[in-house]
Amino acid sequence: MSQSLYERIGGEAAVNAAVDIFYRKVLADERINRFFEGVDMEKQAAKQKGFLTFAFGGPHHYTGKDMRQGHARLVKQGLNDSHFDAVMENLAATLQELNVPQNLIAEMAAIAESTRNDVLGR
């Protein structure tokens, strides 16, 4: 039986390796960092881990409704397609930095992309 995407990419260890890199990119990205200005960096990093586990096709308990609710506060603050694109860019750049093969990057991008309407509350 073929392994899941999550397994092929390296499971939790891969997510852990990606969290710091992804979070650093997001905090440094002037287009979107205002959404991530958490008071507590550890808590914010834990949330990035939730995001990455999801995008890596890993075990998670998020539904479309959760995505909607989870980002509703941000939509009120003006979250739109351009911000979504920026997150997609940072995700791809993180994976490239970790030398993830291009076909796996594409699979992950597709998972993240599938949430666009829920994240943007449409």
Added chain:
Amino acid sequence: MPHIRFEHRTYALGDNESVLDGLTRHGVSVPSSCRSGICQTCIMRAVQGTPPPASQASIKESLRARNFFLACACKPTEDLEVALPGNDDIPLTAAEVIGKDALNHDITRLRLRTQPGLVYRAGQFVNLHHDEVVRSYSLASVPQTEDFIELHVQRIAHGRLSGWLHDECTVGTTLSLQGPLGDCYYSKSDVNQALLLIGTGSGLAPLWGIARDALAQGHSGPIHLFHGSRTAAGLYLMDALQALAQRHPNFQYTACVSGGGTQGDYRLGRANEIALADYPQLKGWQVFLCGNADMVKTTKKKAFLAGAALKDIHADPFEFSATPSTEQHHTEQDHGLSCTPLAAQRALSLTQRSRAAD
């Protein structure tokens, strides 16, 4: 809205309110100090119900397994029945003051003899208990080479415990302490790693311990300690730090004065800004940040953006709260009458904090 049951009474929590804020608002006396999930003074146990993970993240595994949690970090989504810890849960150790001297005009050094067997690492902290006030102080001593524990206490205007420690406590006084706590200490994972230590005020205490601990354990990578103060008079242990740098070529010490002044044995500017300008690339470094809470938080983020891994950044913000509740509500359960509105407390705490930011 979740309800909290405590000593046979039930209290409703407000929207997004912590168990600590909710109980103290109702006049229940719960010890607290930092009110930001660091000092562990407000530890309680859930007798019924499950506390949220965030309220248990920083406590010892053995306490977590028994449903202990930090009340100031606990915003439950379900009802909880809670209890204060018993004396056996949070053991207090007696410690006798064996030395007391001034490090500068407002920082006192205390040396304490504890019962043998206190296992700790330089840079951790203890909670001192005195007269119902509990405050955290960092450990500046190195257990391998020193048979006392050392604290550096900065005098805070109208400060209850720091004032008492400066003015009343003398050699021979017996103190009651809890700990060690916290994970801001040197771990010998890679002796070649570069270490950056930044502290302001008595934030030098843990760093003085951590630097000497690392050197005593044979750390061979570069260690650079930056100590900041607003005035030159606020610097201390300069001779000892310079002597340490003489003895250890891989140790470097830079004193910084942010409030202006004439040039001396120090650089002009804020310690954190000078340090990050000297080292704009921190990939692979271990970073220790102690003292003023705003300095610690800003620098933590900057160090992370400069490439340090989150797990390699150890931070001890010396958090305090404007009106710690314990000492304010001596009358328990006088419903509704006793409290300063929380919003006002918060606002006060914020203005004081920004004023305190050096």
